[in-house]
Amino acid sequence: MSHFLRRQRYLIDFTLASLGRRKGKNLGLLGVYTLIVFLLASVMLFSQSLRREAGLLLENAPEVVVQRMVAGRHDLIPAAYLERIGKVRGVAAKYGRLWGYFYDPAVQANYTLLVPRDQEIKSGEMIVGAGIARTRGLGAGDYLTFRSAQGQSFAFRVADVLASDAELVSADLLLVNEADYRAFFGIAEGMYTDLALEVRNPQEVRKVAEKLSVMLPDTRPILREEILRTYDALFQWRQGIVFVLLAGSLLAFVIFAWDKASGLSAEEKREIGILKAIGWETADVIRMKFWEGALVSLGAFLLGYLAAYVHVFFFDAALFAPVLKGWAVLYPQFRPQPFVDGLQVATLFFFTVFPYTVATVVPIWRAATTDPDAVMR
Amino acid sequence: MLLSPAILALIGVSAVVTALLLLASVFAVRVLRHWDIRSGSELQLRLERSTYLISTLVTFAIAAEVVALLLFVYNAEGMHTQFVGAMCATGVLNVNAWGWPALLLKIAVFFAGSVWLLLNRLDNQGYDYPLIRLKYGLLLVLLPLVATAAVVQLQYFLNLNPDVITSCCGSLFSPDAQGVAAEVSSVTPRTAMLALYGSGALVFASGAIYLWRRRLATLFAASAAVAFPIAIVAIVSCVALYVYEHPHHHCPFCILKSGHDYIGYWLYLPLFTATALALGVGALAPWRHIESLRTAVAADARRYAAIALAGFVLFYAVATWAIVRSNLTMAGTWW
């Protein structure tokens, strides 16, 4: 073992012993420190997993969606537009989609009604999202009755409940077949909610969108990558807002750390004085104190991060979910997939360990430059 | 601007590091004005003790800058989904004119700070602190560099406007013209390769001469200073292409990803360390004639030179290995 490493080992040895001798003070610091790491790490892990979840969801969405605009408002789009688009280079498939929202006064929530393209649903049946099934207490075979646009009652039999792996978005979903959908909302044949285009080559998406806006001037094309980008920015921004809000507690923590580091007890001062008198150099004392900070930081960081990990991935981020998920009555029960990412850990490091260290540099230096002959006075 | 935690952290770190160096400079100015090594006065004792604070502050600031440099690159990588046409970190740095200067300044801060720390370490071994005025003078040069890096980085982030859907229908998708070029310009692989191995040979020759004969330290430092940018250019225009096995992907950052076996770290870590130490050898060697520093210069410079050479060996070996094992054939086809 090299001389350098051996010396660090001696210093760490001493530091561990000295931390152990002042359990009360150090546990207090560790507790507050861990709490700060926990708060920030929870926010990061949670909003990061929301982003990922959204990304996974949109993976299977069409690359381009065309909406018709009337007087600046989204309107139904005639099927004839599909023919007007004709053959655009790079478009692999195009089709009309039917979907919409329905307000259920019984639970005061909005459902999303959707006609699936790849799934046959029998007339009078529907498939419901897990959120709806939970709130209305539904299982396969149960009946649910809604009032349609024309005022008649429509009874649907629940054929199935959707799997909950990406529940964040499917929680409020109701799947029905096309004929039922049109009858329920009173939408004429030949009209769609919007059109979807599949474009295989990502390089061509933008070109396709450009052509569409020339061809169909009363429509707006929406690109999947734009939605993803917007989600990304939105979640980043929310995360940033929460961090700014937490800046107050961070500042309190820094002041607390400063206070702990500069308010050395008489006992600790005497100890540093003894060390200096028996031959420790100022730099040795600074190194020893550095290790003290590093060990406390490491402990707090690991504990806090672990606690946040458990909080987010096993307890559904119970503390922050309402802030970060957005407003909804049907809260999706959402089990994000666990993961760890370097950018996050580095960012978290700068929000916790870095301020702690900055706050303690000057107090450590002050303590370390005690007069070596102080113990003789 | 983007209000992401990573960006907040980077801006915060740069500001705090600048503040720390400012504090160190205040003490440094006091030392420069009143330093008198022969005096036994209490003032002199206080000044001596403040040198510990200055060393600690600068060490800490530079360490933070190193981590921040990594975070800066990770962050650029993480943000590429938010900009039209940005395929990876390169594209994000291209979003506005401040991106590359911010990165280059951060690298400059790393080298300047490392050399300062090596010089400081040397001086602390001389019982009369012979370089104290020089090193604190240099600290006053380091401060504006760090401050500039912080300001440029701030400008970069402030001018970073993500392409986001707005409800106004006219600007729903960003026109391609505003898209960001995902590539860095490059020289031909042939030229890059020749320069890479040419400068490598120069570094090895001058380093070996220094280790054996204790001469030409300045040449060693200078050749490292030349070899570093050449190595970066070579990575961009040649080595990276072999790693990606794609003749047009010139990105110096994607090689850091898991998909490429993290080979980037094997290239950059030795290269940065070796260059910093080689520059350090150049900064240390001129003081070998000072009585109180003679043994320290001999020991330190020799060790730095040895580690630097080992680092360069590792760098050139990894670069060569990346080229050799690649399935991409450029010789004859693209040259």
Added chain:
Amino acid sequence: MIRLNDISKAFNQGQPNEFWAVRDVTLDIEDNRITVLRGPSGSGKTTLLSMIGCLSRPTSGRILLGERNLSGLPERFLTQIRRETFGFIFQRFNLIAGLTVLDNVMLPAYPLAPDHGALVQRATALLEQFGMGSKVASKVEWLSGGEAQRTAICRALLNDPQILIADEPTANLDTRLSQEFMTIIGELKAAGRTLILTSHDPVVSDAPCVDRVITLRDGQVQAD
């Protein structure tokens, strides 16, 4: 040989409460002798001792350790010289509570980072030599005055210093223990070490092994 040349030491220099603790002291302290600095409290003997032991620096004057000029050396280098050359025994022993006897004795070697096994061996051997072998693993707060004193001596000897410095070593000991201590001091001298003590305890200054007593008053040498 330690030579003090016109040594003065001021506290709160340049302020209204400026105070010169030691004034123009010139002294030679020979090797392998026991020298006692005697004087009432406030006479400057501890200040002088701390300057001799490289714990502090004179405001003016020169201190030579052998051929080497110590005045003007920064603290960093004074510490290096100090830990190689001097061992210290303090008035209140100054052991670190909560650590074992062995850990306390090993502390001065930590910054030098010797091999851990060798260090433990050296410290244990020293403790055994002073009859503390059975107390190696005890915490220092449970030691009696005499045991604490011997632990402090072992700690002072750990880095095998040429010169041993003791500040009022018998202030917290009864007469029997004080005499025991002076016996140990005599043995250390016989082993070839130089010892410098401060004390106003007659047990110390009148001990037969003491070679020289220097009396200080108001920061100046009164009698030699």
